[in-house]
Amino acid sequence: MLRLENLTKTYRTGDRALTGVSFTVEPGQVVGLIGPSGAGKSTLIRCINRLVEPSSGQVTLGDTELTGLGRGALRRARRRIGMIFQEYALVERLTVMENVLSGRLGYVGFWRSFFRKFPPDAVSKAYGLLDRVGLSAHVDKRADALSGGQRQRVGIARALAQDPDLLLVDEPTASLDPKTSRQIMRLIVEICDERGLPAIINIHDVALAQSFVRRIIGLKAGEVVFDGAPNELDDEVLTRIYGEEDWSATIRAVDDDTEDPVEEPAPHDETHGPAEVLDRERMAGLS
């Protein structure tokens, strides 16, 4: 379980990015974080693993208070927090395998990692993850030889290689086309369900967020202005988050999945809600 209490971040320039943000993410819960550019979404998730140092407030993961940790303890805590990035943030000149194995760096000493002598279980886990995200054929390719969707899959595998207790996902689809975006979102949500992994996903595509996550938090100017189920997002709420606009084209009825007519409703729909769109065959066929 992840708990944020009164999290505040003021940058040295005086810009107030977050003001008293508090919420709790239950185990296995996937949360979509929406809000206009500059609302503090990226800052918020970076304050959780302290890539950005929060000014005040507390972040607690399980029973570890992340905000109070020293350097060594913070590194150990970061191993438990997988992160997936906008623009993938893969090390472009390294191979796919090296990128996935870099998820294990926190568990391996410097010289072993330097000479790429990772323990056998780490290597077999990496192969397993590459298989899971459908990249078995690209193990030895350099990351910069892959397409956008493939790169983001490597990013997902790298985060999972950490054996995380929490996933932080920063605009995973911002540089992908609509179809690939949906596939990536589906993959992330599906993996979170398989592993009971909680996740916070920053996303600015409201419709995409609505169709894949079960809880949405709206951030505006560093403050939480909405926290609820996707189908509660209506004209009034979107105006509260983003400001005045004509929202009629953005809001979609949640069960109106006309984009993907081939999708059949998942058999255990009632337990997981609309976000659960298991579609194994299509997953496997992705390249």
Place this chain on the structure above:
Amino acid sequence: MSVPADSGSVLAERTTWRRPALIRNPRLRWAIYGGSLLYLVLAFASINISWSRVYEGLDRGVRFVKGFLVPDFLSRWGDIAQGMEESLTMTVTATVVGILISVPIGIGGARNIAPMPIYLTCRAIIALSRSFQEIIIAILFVAMFGFGPFAGFLTLSFATIGFLAKLLAEDIEDIDEAQAEAIRATGAGWWQVVAYGIQPQVMPRLIGLSLYRLDINFRESSVIGIVGAGGIGATLNTAMDRYEYDSAAAILILIIVIVMFAEYGSSIIRQRIQ
């Protein structure tokens, strides 16, 4: 979508547009232009050229050029071979040692990864190494360690540090931070961030710069020899002093050939890495 209509209607009547000048104030602008031109004219006027001396020197120049037309590799071949060997040894060893020392200094001199005290120390070393021209350092080392290639080796190593560490530090400061941040987010230690998040990004440039420095060091080795730091420069100097322009020409031709060869070789290697 919502451009205010009124501002457009006034601007729409204009038909000329000029790029805003770099210096807005026209008076200041013309003062700077005029001042620069005046300085240039005065500076040229202050150079006094003694045409009679130029005329006398022409004779020696002609002999030099004639020597080039008939380069003599043979009569001083022993000296030339020894000088070349010294120069090449000096170049290679100094480049290797210089690289080994400049990598840690370059890492320490990158503002985005090094703590302030280390950054300042490394930048001070770089500034010190860069502030002296090779010949000045060579004169110092020759005075300290005597004539010969050891002084040359030290000179070139020292000069390599300033060059390579500075450019490496700047390359590290220019990396894509997102890649390093992603490695940091996995719980990797500082050295692991360097090895995974930074090294792959700067490696091609580091290799390219090292090859380039090898080139420069060879050329410099022939210059610092003139002040006594050994190598082919010393042989060249001796040949000049004896007015043996044909042997000097042979040495210069060899230097040119080796530099061109190194240039060609390094460009091939640089193409293959990217």
